[in-house]
Amino acid sequence: MPGTRGPVPVPLEAKSQNLTQEILDLLDTKEPLQTNEDFPAISQAEIKAALDRLASRSMVEYKSLDSERILLTAESEGIVEHGSHELKVWKAVKERGSIPIKELPSIVGAESASVGQGNGFKNKWIKKDGDAIVLVETEEPKDTNRDLLKGIKDSQSLDDAKLLAQLRKKKLVTVTKVITYTVTKGTKYAKDIPVEHTDLTVDLLASGAWETANFKPYNFAALGANQDAGALHPLNKVRQEFRNIFFSQGFVEMPTGHYVDTGFWNFDALFVPQQHPARDMQDTFFVSYPPKADKPRLDAASEAVMDRMEAGSRRLFAKPEDEKKEKKPRDFEKYWDDVKKVHQDGAFGSIGYRYPWEEDESLRLVLRTHTTAVSTWALHRLAEDPRPARYFSIDRVFRNETVDATHLAEFHQIEGVIADFDLTLGGLQRFLVDFFTNMGISNLRFKPAYNPYTEPSMEIFGYHAGLKRWLEIGNSGMFRPEMLEPMGLPKDMRVYGFGLSLERPTMMKYGVSNIRELLGHKVDLSWIREQPAVRFDKE
Amino acid sequence: MPTIAVDKAALYKELGKEYTTKEFDELCFEFGIELDEDTSESTKPEDQNQPAQLKIEIPANRYDMLCFEGIVMNLKVFLEQQQLPKWTVNAPKGGELQVLNIKPETKQIRELCSGVILRGITFTQERYDSFIALQDKLHANLARQRTLVSIGTHDLDTVKGPFSYEALPPEEIKFIPLKQDKEMNGKQLMEFYEKDKHLGRFLHIIRDSPVYPVIYDSNRTVLSLPPIINGEHSKVKVSTKNVFIEITATDKTKLEIVNHMLVAMFAAYAESIEPIKINSPHNGESREAPDLSPRQMQAEVKYLNDVTGLNLSPEEISKLLSKMGHDVTPSKSDANILDVSVPITRADILHQADIMEDYAIAYGFNKLPQVFPNKTAAVSAPLPINKLSDIVRLETAASGWTEVMPLILCSHEENFEWLNRKDDGKSAIKLANPKTAEYQLVRTSLLPGLLKTINSNKHHSVPMKIFEVSDIGVVDLEQERKSRNERHFAAAVMGKTSGFEQVHGLLDRLMLMLRSAFLTREDGLKNEKLQGYWIEEVDDPTFLAGHSAAIRINLGGKNHTIGVFGILHPSVLQKFELPYPVSTLEFNLEVFL
The missing domain is CATH 3.30.930.10 (Bira Bifunctional Protein; Domain 2)
Incomplete structure (x- = not known):
């Protein structure tokens, strides 16, 4: 009963005997005790429990002795009582003079008939006469088998190992291990067990009894009480650690509150051509209802929340001349036309992809395949007043993947964007080295890669000390002029972008090999509760 | 990203060096391709029973590395063992070009067609296999499963120009398709290939159209039924000497990219690249194809140096860019300008940003000065x-x-x-x-x-x-x-x-x-x-x-x-x-x- 506290009666009841008390009583007159002799009827487990109870209070000391004991089986008990099978057969034949072999089982039983007949022939007590059995030995023979078993029964031992093995094989005896105890008085031996307290209680405090109270020793080898604790999901714990890194570096968290985005924001504005394989039915979830998006336009709710978040930086970096600076409002129509132009005909110093750009393809609704769609929106907004800015987001993205141990149709993308004037590629590398050092990966190298919306594009490889090899841990690059200039951002403003999945570093951190054990409804609740806190700075 | 398997011994022979797997992996990493697997390190019986292969992942926009020839060429240029070849077209001895006439009806189904002739080509079994494999890779990637572009190749000596690109009702098109022995019409062909694992997935591109695209020679021999299959009659063999390549498309840009890639990868095995004369007056697409002249563009020295964080001279930049296949000369009139000839192989170059990236790759991504400008601080805010x-x-x-x-x-x-x-x-x-x-x-x-x-x-x-x-x-x-x-x-x-x-x-x-x-x-x-x-x-x-x-x-x-x-x-x-x-x-x- 959990929660029971205070003085409790210690005696351990066994078969209505007060065993602990009996042990104490007997020790008073007889020392040492041999439990097998003094308490033959009590099971070893019960004896042990009682002795442990007393020994833990130093009232007794005991030593255990292991020995083997040979016991008869039910069959051999029967032999001891009624004689061996062969003797039974001999007696039956003697009584009747002659027994047809066929009828023997019905007279002495099937078991005695088969074993007893064979042994009787071998001992030359009986013999076959045609189809019948007749006596050879007319006087009752000495029943050696029965005598042997009787002897074993009395001594519970047998010195002849070969014979013992034979009897075990015939299933006439079994061997059991027996533990007996030799018990002597302990340093605190007394005839009575003093009342013990398991805990300090308010009553003991109030009465002052705690001063003389006898406290039950605490089991320092066991775990403490279960806390029935609530828990945060490990993936969100890692997410928080990443958010903290971003916050420490001055990033503003982008409003990512729409799983559905348009072909325009998710692809076209990012200079992903309309025939790009990423826009295949195989890779992207398309929305069947609602059927079609509007052209890009101002989104009041997202504007308001960005204004609110950027108020801090506006205040801090305010300069007198800012008041005179004219904000140029976004021209969504021009943006739309320029995106079309840069794909279809080329513009802003690019020859473009030179294909007929379809408006309908751009207005298709998709489940966003990356949160870079939101970064694009934020950068377009930045073009109203181009200034240094840092944005990040960590949110769910969707891919029409076949689900397996490393792929789910949804996962979290960590995305960071830094806009500033005159940024260099080496500066991005430096930033990433710093960023990943914060999460415990300090050895990085960069591989040239291809991505439709960044140029240069770099895959980030980190050295995994455990696996002793380089692992791809993220993607990065500088956004293409074809993406930035249609937004109205000035040519000398450059923008870093980098991203990684939240699941992958979490799987590495927690040693999870199947992503379905991390995200989704199949995650084990005990696992969630038992994962330690995430401390990038500590690991 | 496409993965290309190349013969390891043949590749190292071409590169003139026996690389260790680690060394070759490093080379790939610096160049921006990725060594996926060296089958000599594999324990699978099917890998051990054949010559060692290297499986190399190629960036999705590098169509010029989708075959052995392209990988060798680009790596040798990167290692400064050779210059990128300069490809030019040559008219045949008589001066008379092969003619391809495009009928206006093709507009209904697959409007564009181009082509080229590789004369005096010498195939070996390896080259021939690579030629076929490259077409598959181009079909799968750039051509989006043949929807945008499809290629047909023919033994020119088995057919006779002028050729004619037409669109006809399926029942009127009759020929023996490649690897078959019986003639069928367009409709029967659709049924025949319905269950075909490989070709079945392309049938939808034209199946429900009232007319199918088809290419004939002057004897009304069917060369191909694009984008599905060629005719058996004009099949290219290892022994073929003159190859006629026809390419049909719905996308004009990708049509010529495919033409350029086939020429650039296999012209080295041919005596000459011969253009064809295309008559297509109804849509203004009459021309001689292909145009192999490099695209001229300019890049700003300051931009290249600013973004990479380097400070090299125009001459040094030009030298580095030649490792990436560009022919660059500092402009005579403006010290800040580089005149860049972008070869036909580099269809991925759209903007000077791409030149800048090539500059950074040639210099070495991992050697760039890693300095983060300490100019601005920012103020964070949670959503x-x-x-x-x-x-x-x-x-x-x-x-x-x-x-x-x-x-x-x-x-x-x-x-x-x-x-x-x-x-x-x-x-x-x-x-x-x-x-x-x-x-x-x-x-x-x-x-x-x-x-x-x-x-x-x-x-x-x-x-x-x-x-x-x-x-x-x-x-x-x-x-x-x-x-x-x-x-x-x-x-x-x-x-x-x-x-x-x-x-x-x-x-x-x-x-x-x-x-x-x-x-x-x-x-x-x-x-x-x-x-x-x-x-x-x-x-x-x-x-x-x-x-x-x-x-x-x-x-x-x-x-x-x-x-x-x-x-x-x-x-x-x-x-x-x-x-x-x-x-x-x-x-x-x-x-x-």
Whole structure:
């Protein structure tokens, strides 16, 4: 009963005997005790429990002795009582003079008939006469088998190992291990067990009894009480650690509150051509209802929340001349036309992809395949007043993947964007080295890669000390002029972008090999509760 | 990204060096391709039983490395063992070009056609195999499974120009397709290849069209039925000397890219590249093809140096860029300008940003000066809804509930029928192309995920108390994206008793933390100025009758219903296969912003 506290009666009841008390009583007159002799009827487990109870209070000391004991089986008990099978057969034949072999089982039983007949022939007590059995030995023979078993029964031992093995094989005896105890008085031996307290209680405090109270020793080898604790999901714990890194570096968290985005924001504005394989039915979830998006336009709710978040930086970096600076409002129509132009005909110093750009393809609704769609929106907004800015987001993205141990149709993308004037590629590398050092990966190298919306594009490889090899841990690059200039951002403003999945570093951190054990409804609740806190700075 | 398998010994022979796998991996890494596998290190019997191969991943926009020849060429140029070849076309001895006439009817189905002739080519079995494999790779990647471009190659000596590109009703087109021995018409051909694993997937491109594209020679021999198959008659063999390549397309840019790639990769085995004369007056596409002249563009020295953080002279930059196949000369008139000849192989070069990247690759990404400009500091800010969510998450976990993260996508019945909810057809975002019924729509409630999570954890002891703070999606036709997310809080408890007072208590606790006072219903309805929340019994088929309550709130003089809690209806438990009573709580967090 959990929660029971205070003085409790210690005696351990066994078969209505007060065993602990009996042990104490007997020790008073007889020392040492041999439990097998003094308490033959009590099971070893019960004896042990009682002795442990007393020994833990130093009232007794005991030593255990292991020995083997040979016991008869039910069959051999029967032999001891009624004689061996062969003797039974001999007696039956003697009584009747002659027994047809066929009828023997019905007279002495099937078991005695088969074993007893064979042994009787071998001992030359009986013999076959045609189809019948007749006596050879007319006087009752000495029943050696029965005598042997009787002897074993009395001594519970047998010195002849070969014979013992034979009897075990015939299933006439079994061997059991027996533990007996030799018990002597302990340093605190007394005839009575003093009342013990398991805990300090308010009553003991109030009465002052705690001063003389006898406290039950605490089991320092066991775990403490279960806390029935609530828990945060490990993936969100890692997410928080990443958010903290971003916050420490001055990033503003982008409003990512729409799983559905348009072909325009998710692809076209990012200079992903309309025939790009990423826009295949195989890779992207398309929305069947609602059927079609509007052209890009101002989104009041997202504007308001960005204004609110950027108020801090506006205040801090305010300069007198800012008041005179004219904000140029976004021209969504021009943006739309320029995106079309840069794909279809080329513009802003690019020859473009030179294909007929379809408006309908751009207005298709998709489940966003990356949160870079939101970064694009934020950068377009930045073009109203181009200034240094840092944005990040960590949110769910969707891919029409076949689900397996490393792929789910949804996962979290960590995305960071830094806009500033005159940024260099080496500066991005430096930033990433710093960023990943914060999460415990300090050895990085960069591989040239291809991505439709960044140029240069770099895959980030980190050295995994455990696996002793380089692992791809993220993607990065500088956004293409074809993406930035249609937004109205000035040519000398450059923008870093980098991203990684939240699941992958979490799987590495927690040693999870199947992503379905991390995200989704199949995650084990005990696992969630038992994962330690995430401390990038500590690991 | 395409992966190309090349013969290891042959590649190292061409590169003039026996690389260790590690050395070659380094070379690939610096150049921006990736060594995926060296089969000599494989333990699979099928790999050990054949000459060692290197499997190399190629960036999706480098069509000039989709075959052995291209990889060798680009690596040798990068290693400065050779210059990139300069490709030129040559008319045949007589000066008379082969002619391809394009009929206006082709406009209905596959309007564009181009081609080239490789004269005096010497194939070996390896070269021939590579030639076929390259076409497959181009079809799969750049040509988007032959929809945009498809290639047909022919033994020129088996056919006779002028050639004619036409569009005819399927029944009128009769020929023996490649590798077959009996003649069939267009319609029969569609049926014949219906079940073909390889070709079957291309049939849809033309099948339902009233006319099919077809190329004839002057004897009305069918060369090919693009984009499906060539004719057996003009098949290219290892012994073929003169190859006629015809390319049909719906995309003009990609048409010529494909032509350029085939020429650049295989011209080295031929005596000359011979152009063809295309007559296509109806759409203004008459010309001689291909045009192999490099594209001239300019790049700014300052831009290249600024973005890479380097400071090299125009001459040094030019030298580095030649490792990437560019022919660059500093402009005579402007010290800041480089005149760049972009070879036909580099279709990926669109902007001087691409030249800048090549400059950085040639210099070495990992040798660039790593300096982060210390010019600006920024002021961070969390997204308000995430900050609010974190408050609620922490308070709920502190109350002894466990956070879970189910999926956003779910099936229609989990979101509606199983919860005894009706789909009005206007609120849920539905998906057009899910691979499984598990992903039919964006959840409109957090309940399905919570209940599925409990279902997968049935082996644990009860009570089980879980929660989630995350977004649901709803249709909102006012929005540009016709939909928006909404941040919800939801919790569920399963135990031997219903747990109704548990979710109720959790609601009270969260409202306390969100500074919303508890009101009685009468007070709430009577006094509009009183801010706070109250609950009202509601009739909701998700819940057991008489055991569900709407959560009402007065914020700034406005009343909202933000959610509902209650004991789940036994039929809901049955659908989600939950053995014990379950109570749930769900409400919209956004009103607390």
